[in-house]
Every structure is written in structure tokens, then in C-alpha cells.
């Protein structure tokens with residue numbers, strides 16, 4: 001076996017392991033408590049049917065399929081270990097809550113506009129003092145996919161839209177690579193006003209702004225969300241864990257919306273080698289949506 005084949009096989013095994021792990025995490029997030037245990041009945045004794053005079057080395061091979069697969073029991077998910085050593089981090093570990101009935105598009109747009117109007121005049125936290133513009137969202141969300149970031153930077157503050165600077169351009173390339181149009185993906189942030197010197201928003205600033213995001217997400221009702229960076233995960237789930245540990249592991253927002261945490265595009269601009277991990281995470285999102293990235 002050549003070293004190239006070994007490397008390819010190891011990569012394939014790693015990808016398969018990650019896919020199985022993501023699927024188990026998603027099952028837990030969906031409230032599943034077990035998976036069917038598949039068993040096959042014993043293989044029929046084929047050798048006894050061969051002519052006795054036929055030499056052993058000329059006998060036909062026994063059939064590859066020994067019998068139909070039988071679901072004999074349910075294997076509790078608690079007995080399925082995660083493929084890596086890190087524990088499952090699905091939050092909250094509760095059955096998924098049914099989605100409320102979808103609003104008529106015109107009504108949804110009307111409510112989003114009203115909400116954006118409230119944000120424009122908001123003074124709930126100290127960040128209002130330094131903003132040029134509030135930054136509410138971009139995109140329609142028609143794809144079912146929503147990205148949540150941290151907060152506006154200088155470019156976003158100047159233009160009034162999220163992810164329009166260099167990190168935003170990288171996010172657009174990621175969205176395109178996934179096979180979505182930029183405008184069909186909903187993009188928003190935890191806080192709607194730019195923190196001074198691009199610092200991380202304080203916990204009280206995030207808490208003050210979260211009701212806006214909560215209402216946005218209720219109106220958009222995305223099928224799947226991607227949390228970009230540790231602050232986005234912290235805002236959505238209140239966790240203080242680092243993104244290196246969180247990324248690639250499904251979480252559940254509001255009891256019904258799966259969220260994939262991954263690195264922020266600004267981090268990728270400084271650490272391009274991490275693009276591989278982000279692409280793995282985005283492919284898990286595509287698999288969940290029953291899609292595949294277009295061939296490039």
C-alpha cells in the first residue's frame with residue numbers, strides 16, 4: 001500500500017468519523033433516545049450444497065449477503081460514544097419544539113421592518129453612543145440558512161449592513177461555495193451597534209440586544225443556523241467555552257433550530273489554515289439540509 005493511499009484512507013476515515021459524530025449529535029439534539037440495532041441472521045451453510053467431489057479451492061464463494069437485515073432492538077444513544085474524546089454539547093438536551101405556523105411573507109417583512117425601526121432608535125445599552133448606523137441584517141433567509149456573527153465593525157457601521165468588509169467578502173465566498181445565493185441567506189449579529197475599537201461586546205450589551213435577535217430569528221424561522229465565532233455562540237447559548245472546542249458540534253437554539261458553531265471569517269483571514277475546519281462544518285450543515293456543495 002503506497003503512502004498516498006494510506007493518507008487518503010486516513011482522511012476518508014476521519015471524514016466518515018466526523019459525519020457519524022455529527023449525525024449522532026444531531027439525533028440527540030432532535031430528542032432521539034436510540035437508534036435501531038441492525039442484525040443479520042446466520043448465513044446459510046452454502047458449503048454443504050457443493051458437490052463433494054469438487055476440490056475446496058474450486059468451490060464457488062458463498063453469497064456475500066447472508067440474509068435480510070433485521071431491526072431487533074433499539075440501541076440507546078447514551079451507549080454510542082462520541083467519535084472524538086470531547087463530550088456531546090447539545091443544549092438544551094430537550095425534544096425539538098414544533099415550529100409555529102409560518103407567517104405570510106408580507107406580514108413577516110412588515111414585522112421585520114418594524115423591528116429594524118425600533119433598533120434604529122434604540123438606546124438600551126451604551127453602544128448606541130458610538131454608532132454611525134445600526135446594523136440589523138441582510139438577506140431574505142429564503143434558503144433556510146442563517147449566519148449569526150458578533151457585531152458590526154467599521155465598514156458595517158458606515159454602511160448599515162452586516163458582513164460587508166473583508167470578513168464579509170470571505171463569508172460571501174463561503175456562502176457561494178455552499179451553493180447559495182448571497183441574498184437568500186439571512187445574516188445578522190448578536191449586537192446591532194458597533195463596539196468601540198472593535199472590541200468584543202460586553203455581556204450586558206449582548207443581553208440588552210438579544211431580544212431583537214430573538215424576535216428576528218422567530219420571524220425568519222431559519223431551518224439551520226451557523227454561529228460565527230465564540231461571541232455568537234455565547235450570545236445564543238450563554239456558554240463561555242472557546243470556539244475551538246465548540247466548533248463542529250451541533251447545538252439547539254430555542255429547542256428547535258440546529259446551530260453549527262464555527263470560526264468567524266475574521267479569524268480565517270488571520271489563520272487561513274482553519275478554512276479546512278470551517279468547510280467541514282459547512283458541509284455538515286449542507287448534509288443536514290439534504291444538499292451538497294456544487295462541484296468546483
Ligand code: SF4
Pocket residue numbers: 119122123124125126127128134191192193205208209
Ligand atoms: S447594541 Fe442593541 S441594545 Fe445596544 S443600543 Fe444598539 S440596538 Fe440597542
